[in-house]
Amino acid sequence: MTTATSPAADTVWFTRCPVPTATGLAYKLGWLDEEFARDGIALKTLQEVGGELARHHYDHGLSTLVREGGNLLALPARAQGAPTRLIGLTWIDEWQAILVRPGSGITTPAQLQGKRLALPVFRAEDLRENRRGRSIARGMSLAGYKGVLASAGLTLDDVQLVEVGADAQASANLGAGLWQGIAPLLRGEVDAVYVKGAAAAEAARAAGLEVGIDIDALPDRRFRVNNGTPRPITVHETMLEQHFELVVRFLTQTLRAAHWARSHQADVLAILQGETRAGADAVAEAYRDGFHLTLAPDLSDDKVALFRQQKDFQLQHGFLDRDVDIESWIDRRPLEEAQRRLEALLRVAA
Template sequence: MSHLLRGACLLLGLAASALHAADPSVIRIGSPQVGVGQKFFPGVNALAIANAHGWIEEEFRKDGIEIQWVSFRGAGPAVNEALANKQLDIVSLGDLAAVIGKSGGTATRLILANSRGANSYIATSPGSDIKSVKDLKGRKVAVLLGTAYQRRFELLLRDANLTPRDVKLVSLDWPTSKAAVVSKDIDATFGGNDLLLLRDKGVGIPVSTRGRGGDYTIQSGILASEDFASKHPEALTRVVRQLVRAAAWASEDGNRDKALTLWANGSGVPLEVLQYEFEGESVKTRISPLLDEAWVEVLKGVAEDGLEQKLIRRAVDVDAWVDDRFLKEALKQAKLERHWTELDRNGKPKK
């Protein structure tokens, strides 16, 4: 072998070693929800689909890269704490929790949308005379503070000419609040579609955010730590490609029932509840990964309201936070650039 050829082989070997060294040994993915049997379940979104099918593990198996799934009972605040302590690389977070973390100085990039359009519900204790938001005045109401539900609840209060000070607000996690409303320890609780399960226990559902517009619905996003995104951009793009794959799979008409069943099995929420939640709506639209104007505008509203209501101390520049380069590359690699329709700030298809 000539000296020139040996030199070329050495250079190729060094390049391969450098590339291998740049790979993470483990990718830690976090979520603020716990599913059935304490298993990882990040919600009704593309990440749950990818997790259930094992697609992210499949993507990295040949490289010997471990995928760790971590759920937090403490919801968004617990995930933000783990991010701040550099214990997670990629997370799914609801919009308000994500904004709170960013405002608090946690270095993250917002890399794709994970879900949009999720509705919220007010559940009242058995026999309650609460029929509207106005009837909550002076009542004891549970909302898990620091989560996306807090902002939507305050929007409903505002529409009824009330403020959080007009109700006896308590912060309870979701299992505790559900038990408390059934036992009449509280008058009402505000949360997701799992509250519909309480109707057979005499609990009322007098109010929801259905049909009230984008600001009233909850969206979640996928965030990557700044450290992981800067050190492992290729690995991050590969994760995003599997999330795009999951969203595309769930958005196929023939897979609608399969996706709803998968989410029902993971969450413990009966299938009929999710069918009600998605009634008249497109799964394709609800889990579009695009960081389009509609999705970003809602996030900007969350950030602005959070500052005004002193939920956050520092303003968040949403435009600077969004980094769609990984998503664009993943869509290109998967040949899905035209699969989803971009929506404008009013939620209409962008021309």
């Protein structure tokens, strides 16, 4: 808790990924700036500041950083001893798909058996504070394939994983960075590739590829677990110890934005065009089926169990240096208090 002897905080940092989050909405609506400006506290994002500070997106080294982002960074950092606490989980289905060439005949998970699936290599770049946390494309692809195959009673042993690397010239126009398998798929070197998100939807359309398997349509969420499902919200433990009230206020505005989103779908989609760096059609395709109704973070037993499943996957496939005790990582206090405050705000508004 904040005490009279705690050092004053002049800046609250948060990190933004190109994905839909209640945190991003609260920021774009101006509510986070408004919340902290009255105390003279600046609100800054790592992505906008850039430079050396941006590396803290990977290692969580800033003591007043709130990070709502992929678990393929948060879990490896924790496994290497990052002094973070898990204060919330979100689940937002965002167009996970297996792309294929037109006429491939691959339309069901079972039809992947024996096929060549593109698997991005481990990134050559290394970050001392988070050694495995930069191989996001590999982790997402592997988790995507594993879930789809499991839905048909298959395993990774039933397919051929073909490692692919960055193709600078091709990837410049075909998804770049994360989606290195699109160009090999077009060249016929692989039969299918995993992708995710609005930008990937645009890249697929531009390349003339087809969705063979819509992962979001798999009814059991266990088969849709990946980097952003569930997506953790983490903070430095020092922030909880010295600035607990700031964390609660941040989460209250996040919950407020999630509540606002429930009745403002069109506005949310418009904001997401900027957040995801994609056009209106791609955003509408990627974010559907009432996604705007479930943006609020929680720490439900269901989400925690799915998060533990993702941790086990990362440990099994070499993304974690050591095991992570999920329950001891969690601190439920700030979200519980933020939920109480939101309920009070809504009662007053009513």
